[in-house]
Amino acid sequence: MSNALTNIEGFTIRTATEEDIPLILRYILELADYEGCKHLVQATEESLMESLFVKNQAETLIAEYCGEPVGFSMYLFKFSTFLGKAYIYLEDLYVTPQWRGKGFGKALLINLMKIAVSNDCTRLDWGCFVYNEPSMAFYKQLGARELTEWADFRVDGELLQKYGQSV
Template structure:
């Protein structure tokens, strides 16, 4: 990993972030769900600061990213970090880059006195599930994720 680094994303990275999000969506067979734009990402990540992004680079070329934001645990009484997306380019997998991104997130969580670092993974993504378990992460099998999409929010907010 001599030519590898992780750095915080800047507004100039927004197109790269969008491209990596799209590649992740293709991997997850969800590319039709990507409805955002580069401009919307720039506004929400760098101006409104709703999320943060780490960029993984090999030979100064982006090869992965982690997009995360803070949540809060009422039971623990502390903030946590929620990892929304983690992606490493297929041709660079197996080099430890995904683990390095998670290690950096754990360092950030420790530095910020977070009580938890959490994320979701698709049920069919066995390689990722096994990878996360190898790091000591535990699946939260007793929980079910619920979601209101834009129309659901509109209907409920009436």
């Protein structure tokens, strides 16, 4: 999928393929390192292959400049029961440090907005660590609003297994 969203000659966004698994994992690790939580990453090439290309649990886009990968976004469709329609949840957006500030991150977000509109989705949501001030400033500069009416919750690890395996 070529990207006509920017005036940057040579910039494209394409759907990831199985051959991109090592690149996707590299970007996940770089993003986790940037956010100070690399120790939490459990993803492997095998788990990404299974989740992305066998079970189709998420979609991944690769941003390229003159044929060189410069970033990625990973998203999935969710559903709003209140609205009765789907929306897109952006799991990750990452542009490598040397390519930041060139409009590639904005182009990835706009591309996701176009995907949302073309799929009759109601919105595009994502989370951001509150200490990630550069990213928060970037999102707010685009006009995104910070949600304060929701608190995130999680069940994982042993507790998830305990209840998920109960009879």
